[in-house]
Amino acid sequence: MSTLALSTAARARSSAYAGTGQLLALAWRRDRVLIPASILGLTALSVGSAKATLELYPDLDSAQQGLGSVLLNPAVQALYGPVVATSIDGLAVFKTVMLGAVFTAILGFVVTRRHTRSEEEEGRLELLGAGVVGRRAPLTAALLLALLAVLGAGALSTLGLLGLGMEPVGSLAFGSAWLTAGVSAIGLTALAAQLAATARGCGGLVLGALGIDFLLRAVGDTATSPAGQALGWLTPLGWAGRTEPYGANRFFTLGLGVALAAGATAIAYRLLATRDLGSGILPSRRGLAEASRVLRSPAALVGRLTRGSVLGWLVGVAVVAAVVGSLLASVTEMAADPAVRAMLERVGGAAGSIEDIFVSTELRFIAGAVTAAGVALVLRLAGAERGGAAEVVLATPTRRSSWYAAHVGAGFTLTAVLLAVVGTLIGAVGHRVTPQAPTVAEGLGAALALVPGVWVVVGAAAALFGLGARYAAWSWGVLLVGFLLGEVGRTMGLPEWVISLSPFAHTSHLPGGRFDLTPTLLLLSVAAALVGFGLLAYQRRDAA
Structure with a gap:
């Protein structure tokens, strides 16, 4: 390929992202209350729950005695995921690993959809497109902002747990578990925003997937057979739970989440180039010409x-x-x-x-x-x-x-x-x-x-x-x-x-x-x- 052709291709790639910085700043301005409030709320959830548990149970023996029968309850395992009962720090966060992962995933979904499909549906992207804005810039800005949001939640929660004097590696693994769920949700939402023609349709796809994810993870966490337990390794929430902060501390699960997000995002960019603004890849159902009387x-x-x-x-x-x-x-x-x-x-x-x-x-x-x-x-x-x-x-x-x-x-x-x-x-x-x-x-x-x-x-x-x-x-x-x-x-x-x-x-x-x-x-x-x-x-x- 000639030097001229290479230069032309580079300019084309560069122009596709033109305006990303300005769109990121604009998106942050719109979410300057939502994102910090969400990060602080998630941090309060993790730190507050851990602090309360550590105050109630000063050592591992007292915690195991007080929580022993609760931790063996299958309903608790289905709701909260795997429980690390070998350390007081693990017991202090057993309720917030999975709950926080779900909330972090929802945060990533909300921010990504808000600045992609919702903006497109309400006509704002069409207005922005009249300026110097590349085709990929809105999606890229949304992904960056959502990534900053889930990174902030994971990082601040980790710092909060460290501030309580909890074990450093386990605290990092705790934040990693939340990030696993968060980045996975961001990638899936970027893909769903290309598939669905409406914000509601995008939400249905992502939240439906999150519900199935939670169900499969719950079945895997309560199963007694190896085949049933393997279900927990098939979903992002399952990966988050199997990070096991203050126990196994499996950091490679974050790599699984990043790989899923990267794959979904790559497909999203490819689909973005093939569809018209305002449309989706999936066909929309035609509504009736007239509503029924009950509507x-x-x-x-x-x-x-x-x-x-x-x-x-x-x-x-x-x-x-x-x-x-x-x-x-x-x-x-x-x-x-x-x-x-x-x-x-x-x-x-x-x-x-x-x-x-x-x-x-x-x-x-x-x-x-x-x-x-x-x-x-x-x-x-x-x-x-x-x-x-x-x-x-x-x-x-x-x-x-x-x-x-x-x-x-x-x-x-x-x-x-x-x-x-x-x-x-x-x-x-x-x-x-x-x-x-x-x-x-x-x-x-x-x-x-x-x-x-x-x-x-x-x-x-x-x-x-x-x-x-x-x-x-x-x-x-x-x-x-x-x-x-x-x-x-x-x-x-x-x-x-x-x-x-x-x-x-x-x-x-x-x-x-x-x-x-x-x-x-x-x-x-x-x-x-x-x-x-x-x-x-x-x-x-x-x-x-």
Whole structure:
């Protein structure tokens, strides 16, 4: 090949990445709150959990005695992955290796999709393409930002564990486990963004793969046969779990994750060059010319658009509830240590049996995740407004109030149903493993008692959207602060007046405690006021 041809090829490759730096800076500006908050939240998860465990169990013998029966529970292994029971440091992080890996994978997915398929679907990439921007630049900028996000989460968590005085090599392996899941998710999302024509389709592909990944990993971690255990080596989450921080410390699993990400990214770049802007490789299904009668209302439309997410949340909370219920057989042994019981009482209240206190504690943590589901559903209002779907709907006789009420009502309904499912399953499963567990009715009542606090946060999300779509993302900050103050505030030693700022601090501690009607009615009134304020603000402002 001539020198001229080589020079031309080099210029072509260079021009394909033109503008990557500027796009990276722009993407960082958009995510300057989301990414740091996510990194800090993940770091708090790892360091806070490890610190609490080390304070409860000062040495390996006390930890094995207090957690022995729990660690042998197959449900625990299915949820948290392999447990390193040979060191106190390994026991201190056994819950956060897998949970953090899942959250890191979700972080990588969210950032990558947000700056690829979502940008393309909303038309911003077409505007950027009118400038000096190479074909590969948007995808490259998204990959770099997502990689920085998961690297930050893994690195800061590693530093936090080192700050607790934990073993250095194991701490590095802990961060490596999170990175394995994170980089794998980034590569798969880059590929899915080329395959699907919509952000929702991209999310369905990646989150569906993540769900299958978790299921195969859980089967592999609980299997007794070599063939079953081999399933854990087939998936990124399985690789993350088999890193085994503070035990085997297998760093080569990160290489498996990087190899998967590199392969998926290479295919993504190849597909990017073969498709048109705004299209996907997979064919889109043609919709009906007219909707059926059951879909001719805003509420029905919202239900149709969110049914996949709702089903995923139902399955997720059902699995967690079943695990919590099965743990009730071991809770008496777990809480034999006065320090463990004291920690449970700080969160779940001091009334009732130890089984009641344990259920109350777990329900309050699950309620935080359920609240996130409600907030995410309400924030679809902001996404529809930015993407133009709301403009199309509101061009029909549909009123703003109906469109708003459909989403907010769906958020309220979803959270109540999820909590009802959780409470019912905890009672049903728990009562099968031990007669001391709360009944189904008691579990259901305890879960529903948390609904008013959840609705206040969902109402705050509606109010923030009412002020403007650009304020909607602050709902996640409201949820994070409210949850930390209400559920972890006493453990952190915060003053009562600070804790009382959280709506979760005013919900009844059931089962075992007393149901307080006055705070419940007050929380419901606050939630209604926030929803009403959001509606008034939404009706008076211009669309984004």
